Amino acid sequence: xxxxxHVTNMVRIIARLxxxxxxxxxxxxxxxxxxxxxxxxxxxxxxxxxxxEILYIDIVSSLYQRxxxxxxxxxxxxxxxxxxAAGGGVRTVNDFVEMLHHGVDKVVINTNAILNPNVIKEAVxxxxxxxxxxxxxxxxxxxxxxxxxxxxxxxxxxDVFEWAKAVEMLGAGEIIVSSVDNDGTKKGFDIDLIKxxxxxxxxxxxxxxxxxxxxxxxxxxxxxxxxxxxxASLLHYNSYSISEIKNYLxxxxxxxxx
Amino acid sequence: xxxxVGILVVGRAGNLTNIERALVEAGAEYIYIKDIEDFEKINKxxxxxxxxxxxxxxxxxxxxxxxxxxxKKKPTLGICLGMQILGQIGFENGESKGIGxxxxxxxxxxxxxxxxxxxxxxxxxxKESPLFKDIPEDAAFYFMHSFELNNYIDFISLxxxxxxxxxxxxxxxNIFGVQFHPEKSREYGIQLLRNxxxx
Numbered sequence: 076x077x078x079x080x081h082v083t084n085m086v087r088i089i090a091r092l093x094x095x096x097x098x099x100x101x102x103x104x105x106x107x108x109x110x111x112x113x114x115x116x117x118x119x120x121x122x123x124x125x126x127x128e129i130l131y132i133d134i135v136s137s138l139y140q141r142x143x144x145x146x147x148x149x150x151x152x153x154x155x156x157x158x159x160a161a162g163g164g165v166r167t168v169n170d171f172v173e174m175l176h177h178g179v180d181k182v183v184i185n186t187n188a189i190l191n192p193n194v195i196k197e198a199v200x201x202x203x204x205x206x207x208x209x210x211x212x213x214x215x216x217x218x219x220x221x222x223x224x225x226x227x228x229x230x231x232x233x234d235v236f237e238w239a240k241a242v243e244m245l246g247a248g249e250i251i252v253s254s255v256d257n258d259g260t261k262k263g264f265d266i267d268l269i270k271x272x273x274x275x276x277x278x279x280x281x282x283x284x285x286x287x288x289x290x291x292x293x294x295x296x297x298x299x300x301x302x303x304x305x306x307a308s309l310l311h312y313n314s315y316s317i318s319e320i321k322n323y324l325x326x327x328x329x330x331x332x333x
Numbered sequence: 334x335x336x337x338v339g340i341l342v343v344g345r346a347g348n349l350t351n352i353e354r355a356l357v358e359a360g361a362e363y364i365y366i367k368d369i370e371d372f373e374k375i376n377k378x379x380x381x382x383x384x385x386x387x388x389x390x391x392x393x394x395x396x397x398x399x400x401x402x403x404x405k406k407k408p409t410l411g412i413c414l415g416m417q418i419l420g421q422i423g424f425e426n427g428e429s430k431g432i433g434x435x436x437x438x439x440x441x442x443x444x445x446x447x448x449x450x451x452x453x454x455x456x457x458x459x460k461e462s463p464l465f466k467d468i469p470e471d472a473a474f475y476f477m478h479s480f481e482l483n484n485y486i487d488f489i490s491l492x493x494x495x496x497x498x499x500x501x502x503x504x505x506x507n508i509f510g511v512q513f514h515p516e517k518s519r520e521y522g523i524q525l526l527r528n529x530x531x532x
Contacts, residue, residue: 084450084451084452084453084454084494085452085453085454085473087452087453127452127453149350152350153354154354156351156354156355156358156516156517156518156519156520156522156523157475157517157518157519158475158477158514158517159348159351171346172345172346175346175347175348175383176346176348176349177350178348178350178351179348180348180351180383180477180517181477200385200426201345201346201384201388202346202347202383202384203346203383203384203385203414204449204479205383205449205451205477205478205479206346206383248449248451248477248479249449249451276447277447277448278447278448278449279447279449279451279452280447302447302451302452303452332453332473
């Protein structure tokens with residue numbers, strides 16, 4: 076008997092590229108960042124494998140406080156006929172518009188949204204809410220989760236759920252939640268975090284960080300009920316292809332775009 | 334004859350590269366409609382749309398008559414906001430008049446599910462239309478919107494989002510509109526564009 080798990084839509088499986096231009100990278104414990112490959116080749120590869128969306132995050136943009144490298148972002152958007160989300164160092168409404176002019180459908184903002192929440196509202200007015208995605212990095216403490224910025228480096232003392240509610244009120248279209256503790260570790264998602272977030276906000280939720288196995292992905296979908304799951308390490312190390320992940324989820328009763 | 338599509342840009346911000354690539358993939362050439370003379374160079378009109386209704390209509394308010402005339406003469410496809418502004422009126426950020434070549438008002442979707450409606454969804458209640466040639470009944474398309482057009486006279490498909498059925502595509506003569514994004518819907522999206530190009 077297959078139990079059909081009811082979710083709002085087909086759950087989207089998103090391929091996530093963390094980029095230290097010009098390479099896609101992934102952190103390895105005790106080693107730092109490992110080079111995985113070329114963003115354009117990888118986005119094409121994952122698109123061909125059946126990715127529902129591609130997510131490109133420049134992980135050093137904020138840290139280096141430099142200009143956004145639009146041509147790199149544009150290059151990785153070529154020939155993929157699914158939505159393309161990109162972020163890293165986004166600060167102003169002009170950045171949002173520039174992104175949209177460089178092949179990006181959805182612009183992801185993290186650090187600068189917390190510093191200047193009004194930019195969310197302004198960006199929504201010009202670009203529409205569906206183009207504005209806020210990335211929340213959460214670090215778990217005993218009884219709460221704290222927002223971190225700059226790719227999980229800098230604490231803010233801001234409570235993750237209070238911030239999420241504010242983000243929703245400001246009109247953002249989607250939230251990506253990643254776990255500072257689990258990212259890159261392949262030890263699974265922070266299910267409690269996703270579960271609470273999914274109940275709290277009424278805008279689509281993307282769960283990122285931590286997938287180490289097919290079961291991890293199934294578990295976060297069933298228990299956390301996000302609208303989408305972003306996968307990085309599992310894909311980059313060729314553990315599974317997107318079609319293998321989707322076939323597995325489908326066989327477990329979860330509706331995905333096959 | 335090779336299709337030359339005129340892209341009519343509305344509003345200030347939107348990703349047009351996918352539209353360009355999708356049109357090329359589907360076998361068309363394109364230009365951007367900037368001056369009135371550009372309408373003479375094209376045989377089809379495509380209206381993409383990201384942004385708000387008000388912003389979109391503001392950006393074309395000086396050219397509405399010309400646009401209306403040409404939509405009536407050449408096959409036209411409106412995508413997402415591009416479909417919504419073909420109607421009579423929109424209620425996003427206040428009230429704005431639309432292009433008015435079809436009936437219908439655009440309002441925020443009232444649904445118990447998360448908004449915006451983002452992701453893959455299917456078409457139901459599909460009517461016979463050349464727009465759907467070679468596209469299977471259970472094909473899914475990518476949606477990214479919070480508003481809907483309530484024209485139930487010209488619809489050629491509906492879509493179900495958490496028990497709320499809304500109009501996902503329309504056809505009135507040679508005027509077509511899709512709420513979803515064919516340029517972001519893989520091969521069936523490209524096929525839909527090919528079908529439009531064959532009109």
